[in-house]
Amino acid sequence: MRHTEEASTLSTTFRDLGILPETAEALEAVGITSPFPIQEMTLPVALAGTDVIGQAKTGTGKTLGFGLPLLDSVTVPADVELGRATPEQLSDAPQALVVVPTRELCQQVTNDLLTAGKVRNVRVLSIYGGRAYEPQVEALNKGVDVVVGTPGRLLDLAGQKKLRLSQIRTLVLDEADEMLDLGFLPDVEKIIEMLPTRRQTMLFSATMPGQVISLARRYMSQPTHIRATAPDDEGQTVANTTQHVFRAHSLDKPEMVARILQAEGRGLAMIFCRTKRTAADVAEQLTRRGFAAGAVHGDLGQGAREQALRAFRNGKVDVLVCTDVAARGIDVDNVTHVINYQTPEDEKTYLHRIGRTGRAGASGTAVTLVDWDDIPRWQLINKALELDFNDPEETYSTSPHLYEALKIPKEAKGILPRAERTRAGLAAEEIEDLGETGGRSRGRSGRSEAPAERTRPARKPRQRRRTRGALRPEGTEEARTDGGTAAEAVATAEGAQGGEAAGEGTAPRKPRRRRTRTRAGATASGAAASGSAEAPATKQAEGGTDGEGARKPRRRTRTRRTATTAEQPSTES
Numbered sequence: 001m002r003h004t005e006e007a008s009t010l011s012t013t014f015r016d017l018g019i020l021p022e023t024a025e026a027l028e029a030v031g032i033t034s035p036f037p038i039q040e041m042t043l044p045v046a047l048a049g050t051d052v053i054g055q056a057k058t059g060t061g062k063t064l065g066f067g068l069p070l071l072d073s074v075t076v077p078a079d080v081e082l083g084r085a086t087p088e089q090l091s092d093a094p095q096a097l098v099v100v101p102t103r104e105l106c107q108q109v110t111n112d113l114l115t116a117g118k119v120r121n122v123r124v125l126s127i128y129g130g131r132a133y134e135p136q137v138e139a140l141n142k143g144v145d146v147v148v149g150t151p152g153r154l155l156d157l158a159g160q161k162k163l164r165l166s167q168i169r170t171l172v173l174d175e176a177d178e179m180l181d182l183g184f185l186p187d188v189e190k191i192i193e194m195l196p197t198r199r200q201t202m203l204f205s206a207t208m209p210g211q212v213i214s215l216a217r218r219y220m221s222q223p224t225h226i227r228a229t230a231p232d233d234e235g236q237t238v239a240n241t242t243q244h245v246f247r248a249h250s251l252d253k254p255e256m257v258a259r260i261l262q263a264e265g266r267g268l269a270m271i272f273c274r275t276k277r278t279a280a281d282v283a284e285q286l287t288r289r290g291f292a293a294g295a296v297h298g299d300l301g302q303g304a305r306e307q308a309l310r311a312f313r314n315g316k317v318d319v320l321v322c323t324d325v326a327a328r329g330i331d332v333d334n335v336t337h338v339i340n341y342q343t344p345e346d347e348k349t350y351l352h353r354i355g356r357t358g359r360a361g362a363s364g365t366a367v368t369l370v371d372w373d374d375i376p377r378w379q380l381i382n383k384a385l386e387l388d389f390n391d392p393e394e395t396y397s398t399s400p401h402l403y404e405a406l407k408i409p410k411e412a413k414g415i416l417p418r419a420e421r422t423r424a425g426l427a428a429e430e431i432e433d434l435g436e437t438g439g440r441s442r443g444r445s446g447r448s449e450a451p452a453e454r455t456r457p458a459r460k461p462r463q464r465r466r467t468r469g470a471l472r473p474e475g476t477e478e479a480r481t482d483g484g485t486a487a488e489a490v491a492t493a494e495g496a497q498g499g500e501a502a503g504e505g506t507a508p509r510k511p512r513r514r515r516t517r518t519r520a521g522a523t524a525s526g527a528a529a530s531g532s533a534e535a536p537a538t539k540q541a542e543g544g545t546d547g548e549g550a551r552k553p554r555r556r557t558r559t560r561r562t563a564t565t566a567e568q569p570s571t572e573s
Helices: 021-029 037-047 062-073 077-081 103-116 133-142 151-159 176-181 185-193 210-219 253-260 276-288 302-314 347-354 372-385 400-406 486-503 522-528 532-547 561-572
Strands: 052-055 096-099 124-127 146-149 170-174 200-205 224-227 241-247 268-272 293-296 319-322 335-340 364-370
Touching: 021 062, 021 103, 037 052, 037 062, 037 224, 052 062, 062 096, 062 103, 062 170, 062 200, 096 151, 096 185, 103 124, 103 146, 103 302, 124 133, 124 151, 133 151, 146 151, 151 185, 170 176, 176 185, 176 200, 176 210, 185 210, 200 210, 241 372, 241 400, 253 276, 253 335, 253 364, 253 400, 276 293, 276 319, 293 302, 302 319, 335 347, 347 364, 347 372, 364 372
Parallel strands: 052 200, 052 224, 096 146, 096 170, 124 146, 170 200, 241 364, 268 319, 268 335, 293 319, 335 364
Antiparallel strands: none
């Protein structure tokens, strides 16, 4: 069965669609009264217990489209008090399961379900990686009604028998195409095989690739395919979002972004990058230029990622620089500008990026900066989405048409004036201790905290002592010769000092020659030239070596036989 007709205008209310009065009361408390097209078309079918495939543009309310039927399907103590259920139907095991691709989307869906189920006190638990296991296991042991989680952590806890899936009545696969892109479909299939056969399955996504349709055919029973569009929104992009595409130089992009962020009427802004390093670098540059900016990317620990998202939602920072990890399901009010700092990989990523603005009927602005190298990629995206930006105009930070198109004040420069720096900044938001696994407690820069430096013992300073005649002073270890005594060393030193005193005033003492290559006869002539001033010390030293010739340091000299015989008489004299 397939529903493709256009939804009517927002004239009906959630109460008219048959949801529980307590759920409608919780929504009205936060100002939500009228459904969007995907919600209006999905709720009657899903409330009847039929399997549903929901397809709609990003930012059109798919979360409540599956969330409200899911909440009505679980049994809580409030239903027993009102006579809608019996005490035997209550259970501490999860009754509904929502599988999402990313941690940020997991938090978003959990918050929406908690808001809608507040009056009935529905227990909703988010389970995802990056947090400690113990709090999640403890919450499961206390009992929950709905579990929202990412495939990896869900499969891990189910394999450890910590997560009981035998009581699941409703399964939801949200953003199934993203799970396909991230390679999570095998894990999703393992989770589905652990669930009871009799259940309601709902699959929601913005796009429907072939593998996702094959998954639906294998694990869903006669699903109803609902594709919802608004009467005045025929294209693939949201009509409320104004799109601008400029050809920009990579070195000029930081300056352009700084001026775009000073456009008139700008609220919160999200900047998307393809790489984690670029996201961290852009956030750092904007912070130096005076903007209150935070970053969300894969190199950050979960605590730092949640800190940046909380600060962005609370208004402490008004610029969030992120990779495509935040392009799915992040619903923050008053996001007026989305800037594609780098060209997205494909048209699906582009749709999800610009879908962060212009949500729930609001208007928004999407700016894409295309580098020269990315022109071919952008032209493929432009053709797939049937846009009118096949050849973007070459633009720089000082181009007049940039100021005119985005309503940037003429006096705006690349640094935010101090008078406009009114945000508290990322440092004003505390980092929650999540007991992160894997030792990834990382700060705002995305790098691990440096370990404490090892204290090394202070090195003993080397003492250089001036000696005479290559003999060290008395008391040192080197002053003792092998087989000799300290007294002999002292006598030798005194002899050397006497020789120096005798030769004082005649000529300066020549330094000791070491390991020199001499020709024949040079050794003898060198010995004769040493003079009478060195005679006493030389005689004592040679006298000691005659008796112990093996201990005399061997010199590497090249001599002839005649030169060696000539040296022997002079040594013995």
